[in-house]
Amino acid sequence: MDSESDSFLKCLKCQHHKVDHDRSTSKDKMKCMIGACECKKFVPDRKYYRASKK
Secondary structure, three states, X not given: OOHHHHOOOEEOOOOOEHHHEOOOXXXXXXXXXXXXXXXXXXXXXXXXXXXXXX
């Protein structure tokens, strides 16, 4: 999967995009960097995941 479409994936927990999460850490520690968002782990929304794999 190319990184451009990967950036548009939304998180199931907080609905923010993957680019809004801290990608410098491991996948299970990708906390959201949007203001007061409490999301501590990026969980890809599967419908976006499937659409981007085409």
